[in-house]
Amino acid sequence: xxxxxxxxxxxxxxxxxxxxxxxxxxxxxxxxxxxxxxxxxxxxxxxxxxxxxxxxxxxxxxxxxxxxxxxxxxxxxxxxxxxxxxxxxxxxxxxxxxxxxxxxxxxxxxxxxxxxxxxxxxxxxxxxxxxxxxxxxxxxxxxxxxxxxxxxxxxxxxxxxxxxxxxxxxxxxxxxxxxxxxxxxxxxxxxxxxxxxxxxxxxxxxxxxxxxxxxxxxxxxxxxxxxxxxxxxxxxxxxxxxxxxxxxxxxxxxxxxxxxxxxxxxxxxxxxxxxxxxxxxxxxxxxxxxxxxxxxxxxxxxxxxxxxxxxxxxxxxxxxxxxxxxxxxxxxxxxxxxxxxxxxxxxxxxxxxxxxxxxxxxxxxxxxxxxxxxxxxxxxxxxxxxxxxxxxxxxxxxxxxxxxxxxxxxxxxxxxxxxxxxxxxxxxxxxxxxxxxxxxxxxxxxxxxxxxxxxxxxxxxxxxxxxxxxxxxxxxxxxxxxxxxxxxxxxxxxxxxxxxxxxxxxxxxxxxxxxxxxxxxxxxxxxxxxxxxxxxxxxxxxxxxxxxxxxxxxxxxxxxxxxxxxxxxxxxxxxxxxxxxxxxxxxxxxxxxxxxxxxxxxxxxxxxxxxxxxxxxxxxxxxxxxxxxxxxxxxxxxxxxx
Ligand SMILES: [Zn+2]
Numbered sequence: 001x002x003x004x005x006x007x008x009x010x011x012x013x014x015x016x017x018x019x020x021x022x023x024x025x026x027x028x029x030x031x032x033x034x035x036x037x038x039x040x041x042x043x044x045x046x047x048x049x050x051x052x053x054x055x056x057x058x059x060x061x062x063x064x065x066x067x068x069x070x071x072x073x074x075x076x077x078x079x080x081x082x083x084x085x086x087x088x089x090x091x092x093x094x095x096x097x098x099x100x101x102x103x104x105x106x107x108x109x110x111x112x113x114x115x116x117x118x119x120x121x122x123x124x125x126x127x128x129x130x131x132x133x134x135x136x137x138x139x140x141x142x143x144x145x146x147x148x149x150x151x152x153x154x155x156x157x158x159x160x161x162x163x164x165x166x167x168x169x170x171x172x173x174x175x176x177x178x179x180x181x182x183x184x185x186x187x188x189x190x191x192x193x194x195x196x197x198x199x200x201x202x203x204x205x206x207x208x209x210x211x212x213x214x215x216x217x218x219x220x221x222x223x224x225x226x227x228x229x230x231x232x233x234x235x236x237x238x239x240x241x242x243x244x245x246x247x248x249x250x251x252x253x254x255x256x257x258x259x260x261x262x263x264x265x266x267x268x269x270x271x272x273x274x275x276x277x278x279x280x281x282x283x284x285x286x287x288x289x290x291x292x293x294x295x296x297x298x299x300x301x302x303x304x305x306x307x308x309x310x311x312x313x314x315x316x317x318x319x320x321x322x323x324x325x326x327x328x329x330x331x332x333x334x335x336x337x338x339x340x341x342x343x344x345x346x347x348x349x350x351x352x353x354x355x356x357x358x359x360x361x362x363x364x365x366x367x368x369x370x371x372x373x374x375x376x377x378x379x380x381x382x383x384x385x386x387x388x389x390x391x392x393x394x395x396x397x398x399x400x401x402x403x404x405x406x407x408x409x410x411x412x413x414x415x416x417x418x419x420x421x422x423x424x425x426x427x428x429x430x431x432x433x434x435x436x437x438x439x440x441x442x443x444x445x446x447x448x449x450x451x452x453x454x455x456x457x458x459x460x461x462x463x464x465x466x467x468x469x470x471x472x473x474x475x476x477x478x479x480x481x482x483x484x485x486x487x488x489x490x491x492x493x494x495x496x497x498x499x500x501x502x503x504x505x506x507x508x509x510x511x512x513x514x515x516x517x518x519x520x521x522x523x524x525x526x527x528x529x530x531x532x533x534x535x536x537x538x539x540x541x542x543x544x545x546x547x548x549x550x551x552x553x554x555x556x557x558x559x560x561x562x563x564x565x566x567x568x569x570x571x572x573x574x575x576x577x578x579x580x581x582x583x584x585x586x587x588x589x590x591x592x593x594x595x596x597x598x599x600x601x602x603x604x605x606x607x608x609x610x611x612x613x614x615x616x617x618x619x620x621x622x623x624x625x626x627x628x629x630x631x632x633x634x635x636x637x638x639x640x641x642x
Contacts, residue, residue: 023096024075025051030120033060035105037113038087040064045086045128047101047117060084063128067403079103130625130632131408132401135421135446137503137639138458143439143616149512149562150591151605157561159603160568163552170545176534178207187546195381195539196469197241198285208240208473211535218347218532228345231336241471242329243284246291250318250325257321259283265308265315266290287319288469291326292377330375333468337373340476346529355476355529359483362525365577366487371462373479381470385482385489386456386463389418392494397458397504401623408626415460417626421446422460424622424631434618436641442617443638449617462486476529477539481522488517492584503621503639508614509584516559517580519544520567553610566590569599616641 031047045062049071056075059068064087073082073092080101081093092115094103099119104112120126174181180203182190193199212232219225232239239245250257263277266286276282294301308316339345344352360368371385389397394414400406409417426445434441449457456463464482466475492509523540530537547554563580570576570593583590590596620638624631 023078023080024054024056027051027056027075027080027094027096027101030122031101031117032120032126033062033115033117035062035087035113035115037105037111040087043087043128046120046126049080049082056080056082058082060086061128062086125411127404127407129402129404130627131405132623132625132634133405133417134399134401134621134623135619136397136399136501137621137637138397138446138506138619139441139503139616139641140457140506140508140619141616142508142612142614143441145611145613147510147512147610147612149510149558149587149608149610151607152600152603153562153565153587153591154558154608155603155605156565156569156600157558160565161561163548163557166541166544166548166557170541173530173534173538173541177538178210178535179203179538181545182542187542188550191542191546192380193281193285195471195474196285196288196467197243197471198281198288198469201281201284204471205238205240207535208471209238211473211533212238212240214533215345219345220347220351221344224343224345224352227339227343231332231339239332240473242326242333242468243288245329245332246287246322246325248325249328250322253324254317254321257318257325259287259322262287262315262318262322265312265319268311268315269304269307287322287326288377289379290319291323291330292379294323294327295377330377330468333466333472334373334375336472337466337475337479340472341373341479342370348528348532355480355525358525358528359480359487362521363487366491368487369462371464371483371486374463374465375468376465377469378467381467381475381478383464383466383470383475383478383482384454385485386459386465387486387489387493388459388462389414390490390494392498393496393504393506394418396498396501405626416629418458418460420626420629420631421458421622422450423447424624424633426620426622426633426636433615434638434641439641440615441641442615444617444619446619449619462490473533473535474539476536477522477526478543480525481518481540484518484521484525485514488514488584492581495581500642503641507585510587511555511612512559512562513580513583513587514559515555516561516563517584519556519560520563566596569596 027049028051029049031049033045033047035043035045043062043064045060045065046068047060048058048068050057054074056071056073058071060071061068069085071082071084071092073080075081079093079095081091083089083091086105089108090105090113092103092105094101094115094117101117103115105115106112171181179194182194190199194204197204216225216228219228235248239248247258259280260278260283263272263283266272266283267274267277271286271290272282290301290304293304305316305320308319341355344354344357346353346355346358356368356370391414398414398417400409424445424447426447428443428445432443434443446458450459464479464486466479470478489509493506496506498504519540526537526540544557544560547557551557566579566583567576570579575595579590579593579596591600618638618641620636622633623635624633626632
């Protein structure tokens with residue numbers, strides 16, 4: 001075979017002597033083409049012309065063709081001429097006038113066809129044929145009424161961490177933290193409010209302030225220290241949470257704004273009683289809840305604002321300024337959290353590490369990217385993971401059905417396609433179900449699942465969503481916990497066998513094992529920080545003590561004890577890691593390991609069975625085109641589940 005390079009060199013030589021007509025250089029570029037005549041009527045297309053040392057080259061891509069086809073030709077005087085197998089073999093000629101090419105295309109036989117082309121910005125996205133994609137059918141979740149844990153494992157777990165240990169661990173964590181441990185009703189109700197900054201605030205302020213002091217004192221880098229001060233002490237006093245920031249920003253808008261001056265408006269609409277209105281904590285909580293309502297039901301919030309304005313005009317002015325402060329406080333929160341996760345503020349040896357570094361070191365076999373951190377006012381101290389689609393799962397899930405789709409994907413990427421998919425509305429009569437071989441599945445769509453599930457569904461990227469009132473230093477442990485969920489789930493999903501190409505099955509992880517791993521790993525990652533800044537290590541022991549008092553068999557608690565028990569039985573890191581991932585899909589698999597079996601031989605017992613009715617869900621296969629970033633559904637198909 002003659003090499004392409006040699007052929008090109010020969011062509012170049014042959015034309016080197018001929019002066020290239022100016023029209024050829026002028027015609028080079030990208031064009032939107034319309035080709036008249038033919039059996040299918042006028043065709044749209046994209047024309048790319050190149051001026052390659054005297055030869056006219058490029059591609060022509062018609063809407064009825066699959067892919068661009070090569071063209072070759074030349075310029076003669078003021079006319080360009082090229083041949084291409086576009087809509088059958090055609091010889092094109094055209095003259096250039098301004099930014100318009102106009103001419104004829106001659107087939108080998110039959111009448112000539114008219115064509116025109118107008119210049120197109122080379123960077124603009126243009127497809128003569130819309131990109132078409134198929135998202136394969138998805139079957140996700142757990143289709144069972146019971147969760148089953150090996151009896152021996154549960155027995156060893158309970159012996160390893162007796163329930164009373166959680167109270168002791170909490171008391172020990174609280175002692176150096178500056179916050180008194182809570183007990184009884186104060187623990188079940190007050191702990192949440194304290195984590196939201198609206199319970200025993202004076203004590204909280206002192207403890208958080210002292211911790212911010214000691215963090216500031218050890219930041220090794222001056223730039224990082226300055227950024228820390230900008231975020232947490234912009235005016236000479238510590239901003240411990242969103243409430244502080246809301247007050248600061250609210251007073252920039254209205255100097256006299258304060259909790260006391262805002263209270264009468266909240267009393268007027270029944271959000272506070274006259275008694276509670278004197279307490280700053282109660283007013284702060286009411287304002288935060290109003291901020292949350294503004295996001296979840298803006299019409300209701302607007303109506304209440306009008307009533308406050310009518311009933312208590314001066315106090316409403318203060319409320320309005322403070323609510324602006326809360327909105328800005330939420331933005332501040334996301335920034336503060338990002339700082340605490342990514343900036344190298346942790347001193348010691350080695351100096352200048354970030355929490356991201358600590359998380360990475362704990363997962364040497366995973367690529368640990370920083371998840372997006374977003375805020376959402378849940379109304380209680382909450383952080384949740386939203387699971388992105390791992391690359392390996394995306395490859396099985398999405399199919400580019402034509403050449404433009406592959407181009408589109410190259411240009412925009414997988415995350416963007418997942419965003420487009422969320423805009424697809426599938427019209428079922430909700431709640432629709434499908435009876436298949438003895439199993440009833442819920443029918444759903446990506447959009448509906450993403451909107452209704454706490455953890456999202458097929459998210460475009462990993463994210464952690466945090467309530468912005470969750471005091472940042474207390475939330476850090478919870479955020480690291482959610483981050484572990486993301487890392488573990490990325491790996492588990494990526495490793496799922498992809499045998500069936502017609503549909504994608506995404507089985508749910510065992511919730512006890514999943515929570516146990518997140519608890520156990522987060523505790524280990526946070527340990528060096530908790531030693532130096534005890535307040536940072538208080539949140540998780542406090543949560544466990546609260547659960548131990550009310551729900552000792554909660555997934556976080558029992559799961560945590562199970563992982564500790566497994567670790568005791570399996571000291572080898574690699575073996576332990578392998579068993580954890582096996583257990584996520586099937587807890588019995590880890591317990592069946594011979595070494596584990598020997599270690600737990602004394603504890604044999606019947607399975608621990610928990611009632612947890614759950615149905616799998618089925619998202620039908622969808623085929624759609626994409627135009628201007630929006631999907632247009634072409635078809636939907638349901639395959640019999642296997
Ligand atoms: Zn969790």
